[in-house]
Every structure is written in C-alpha cells, then in structure tokens.
Amino acid sequence: MNRITAGRRHPLARYAVLLLALGLLGVAYTLVVPTDDRAAASIASGKVDNVAEGKRLFEQSCSSCHGLNAEGIPDRGPSLVGVGWAAVDFQVSSGRMPMTQPGAQAPRKKPADWVNDETIKQLGAYIQSLGGGPVPPTEEQVDPAKGNRAKGGELFRANCIQCHNFVGAGGALTQGKYAPELTEATPKQIYEAMATGPQAMPVFNDSVITPDQKRDMIAYIVGLQQEPNPGGAGLGRIGPVTEGLLLWVVGISLLVLAAIWITAKKRQAQ
C-alpha cells in the first residue's frame, strides 16, 4: 500500500487513475446493460403446427413491442402485418430482433438462444399467415456464383452506395441511425433486406430490381466481402483518406505527446 500511495504524485498517476475509472465505468456498464436473456423457448420436437408454434414464440419474444396480434404499438414497434416471412428471417437470423432495448438503431448481434432454422420458420409462418408478404429466396436465387459481379456492381453503385458506401462499409444516417456495413451479411440476408426494406432502408421490390439483378448484386457484395486486406486492418477500405486521417490524428498526436514528454522540464526539489 505504501508503494502505491508514494506514487500518487507521480506525473503519470492522474492518467492511470483516469484510465482505471474509465475502465471500471465500461465494465459496470456492460454488467448493467440489459442482455437478451428471455426464456429460451422450448423447441417442440416432432411435428407441430408451424403457425400455432410461431404465434406462441411471437407472444413470448416479440409481442411486448409489436402488440399481441402483431398490430404494432405506437412509438414502440411497427405493425408486422404484411411484412412477410422474409422480413422475419432477416431480422431474427441477423440478431437484430428481438432488440435488447428500444433505440434508434437495431444493430446486428448474436441471435437469441432460441433462434434456429426451425423457430425462424415457425415465426415466419405465423407472420406470413397475417397478411402475406415477401418470402425468403431459394438457395439458387442467392447463389453468388450464378450472379454477374460487373452488372451487380453497377446496380450497387446506382442504388446502394449513397448509404452503404462503395465498399459496403456503411455510413451514418440521421438521429443516431446508420446504414450498417455489409461485411457480415449472408447472401440470403442481403436478398431479404432488399425485398423487405428493414428499419430505415428503402424497399427494392422484385419489379424494381428483378431477382436476377438482386443475385448480381449479391455476387458483387460477396466479392467485396472476400476481398483480402493486404497490410492488416482495412480501415473501412475507403483508401488513403482514412489512413491519412488516422496517421494525422493518432500518429501525430502521439509524436507530439512524446516530444512534449522528452523535452518536459522535470520538477526539481528546491
């Protein structure tokens, strides 16, 4: 203890205390913030009625925001009538729904414990039964190998890059919302996002962008995802701008701090 108290006047002591306090705050926040630990739904084994089972799952995990009959609750969750099975598959398989707390953005996260192909199918069947809507694509519709990357890139640049950036790095929107990066989206999720327009994203239905064009775009996006990052961290892959900014802000600050430290006059005991 004496050694610690002796060091409290050390010039670095205040930085150490600040770091420690920030660290503690962060740890405390992660402990307090609500996590998605709703009771895992028991997955019925054997043949069950998908719609009935889906309704049970819905009441358990979704109805607090979307209403008991998916009619929506003002300022909490929108109506899900007519959004379709594809929307359920996109939102639940990417972990966006159920949200841990209401907020501007529903971020991608690890899906809840009860989520698997079977439960998504049941939930989707229930939502589909309410008012129809887009259904998930077939394997072939989203096979990147069958798409034309060049055409997909053209469509991507005409329709997507204003929000998602030309390498799919995402970008900011208004009031805390943002267009997510596309690095983790699966081909199926990309298709469903275009077809259903999740959250703030506009809808690109099959008559505006045909399923073939969607597959071309998937091929392009998957190509972007597989692009290697020579030299380590990609920094959003938007080129020398970010790299230069990083060097200026971080590198030069460090150099300045180092220069100050090297030339700093040490306090002399008089």
Next chain:
Amino acid sequence: MTDNNHDIEQPDDRVPKRVVGTPSPAASTTLLGAKETARTAEAPGVNLQDEKTAKKGEKIAALCFTITLLSGIAFIASYVAFQVGDVESTEISNLALGASLTLALLSLASGLVVWVRMIMPKYKLVQERHLMASDGETRSYVGETFLQGAAESGITKRPLLRRTLLAAAAPLGLAPLVLLRDLGPSYSDFPEKLRHTVWGEKTKDGKNRRLVVEGTGAPIRAADFNSPGGILSVVPEGYEHDLNALAKAVLILIKFRPEELKSGTNLNWTHDGIVAYSKICTHVGCPAALYEQSTHHILCPCHQSTFDAADGAKVVFGPAARPLPQLPITVDNEGYLVATGDFAVPVGPSFWERGDAEAEVREKGGHA
C-alpha cells in the same frame, strides 16, 4: 584537450559571451574523466540527478539497449530465416523484418531519451536578449551595398531593360481585374441556363419525357413501383449519359402510401403516392439520396441537410435553405411515369440572380 589549450586556440574576443547560468567553458570541455562529477556539481544553475534516479535510469537505458541488441540480431536472423517468393512468405518476411527493426530502433531511441532525462544533469538557463536594431555602421554599410548593387544592375542606366520588365508585369497585374467581368450582368446566358432542365422539353415526337432508371435506362411503370418505402434514382429519357444535362436533371423517385403525404407535397404532381424530387441538394449541390423509409427523411451526406420527403421535402435539419424542388409527374397511356413539365423553381444551390424564386411562384398562385 586541456583548459590551457582552449584559451590559446580561441582568443578572448572570439569566445561567445557566457550565458548566465551555464557552466564556464573550462568546466564544459571535459568529455571523460574522474574529475567530471566534482566539476559539474560546482557550476551554478546545474542540477545533478540524484544518484538513485541515475542508477534507475542506467538500468532502464541498459535494458533498452539490450532489447536493441536482441532485436538487431533478430532482424538479421529473420532476414536469413524467412525467404521471400510468393505473397504469403513475403508478408511474413516483411512483418518479421519490420517488427524487429522497429523494436530495435524504438528501444535504442527510448534508451537515449531515458539516458538524457534520468542520468544527465538538468540546466537552468537565463539568456539575455540582445539589442534588436543594428548599429549605425552596419546600417550605412547595407545602404551603400544596396546602392552599389542598383548601380551595377544598370536599372537606371539601361532603360530598355527597365521598361520591358515593367511591361512584362503589366498583363499579370491586369488579369485579376479582367476576370471580374464574369460577375457582370449580361455577359453570358449562364443564370438563365440554371433555371431550366431538360425535363421541360418534350421528346422529338412531342410526347412527355419518360422517367428512366439510372444505370439500366429502363422506363418505370407506375404499377411496378408499388412497394411503399421504395426509392429509385431516375434520369430523363434520352439524356441518360449527358452529364451536362444530368447535372441538373437527376431525380429521386419515392413511393409512399397515399395517406402518408402531407400538405407540403403538391399532390397534383404525384401519381398514386409516387413523388419525384430533385436529387441535387439546395445547399451546395451534393447528391442528396440517403433515404430513410421509416422517417421519410432524405439526408444529404455532405453537410447533413435533412429533408422531409413526405412533406414536400421541406428542410428539417441542416444548412439547406430551401426544399428540394418537386417535379410534376404523371403516367402516359402505356402506364409509364413521365414528367409533365419542368421544375417550377431552379434546382440546386443558390446563385446570385436567383432571387426568391419560391415567392415568385407563390405570388402567381402556383405551388413551389
């Protein structure tokens, strides 16, 4: 080198005046020797490090130098060990060489810094400022030199040189004044060009111009663009690749549920909840096309101007001063979307002659 030698080599008047607080030249010339500690300690303004700090510093610096030694060896070793050839092995070699050399040089520098900070003595110096002005002798010497130079250059004696130099400078000085002509009122048709887009022109066979999708060039059937929350980037038929025309004419086409549209939108210019706005931000002309279907906000990425697409694209946030102009659209007899005329007000950012175009339209009883 001894103290005596120093005095002989440098006569008194060549020795710089000693700054108050620095050790005397006699005390500062010794590089090595047993008497060093004793001498520096006596000099005024010099604070020696206490022995404990110096010992600690010695250890740290020595550790740094040892790291340099090891990383230097590691550098040579990795040069030998990691051969380059294909991309992957080159990456490994680069990483090993770079890391070891970085570590070596970094710890060498750190060691030197620690040496200076923890082992060498600290100086407290006071330096007197000298007189700013030069003395009279120097000044008159400079004046003479200048005049001599002027005479030698012949600028007074050779008028041809002098006059051509002045003539050479004249157009360069005049150029900025000539450029001011562009600000004149009647010089070009530029302001008038800014008021109109190709949407106002009929096609060659006299029909209304169709809206086509940017990129594919396909016309848009209103019945196909039927999902509320949809958006398309649209260009005029026949001008798909004319960048001069597109600079003013690009549109965003948004589909709403009819009940979502508010009073700011001119419903006569929409078709079945489909609204067309200029894509060019009214602030400084960036393409404003970040559309959020949940809030109906159109966001311009340059300066965060935000427009409410459901309410006539009025500004809800940011530096833009005016709504995005709305284009009057309808469908032709084949069901494709067409423009029925030009924008009522000039698109894009303000220009000097623009005036308050919105107010003029309202005075005539129109909808801006």
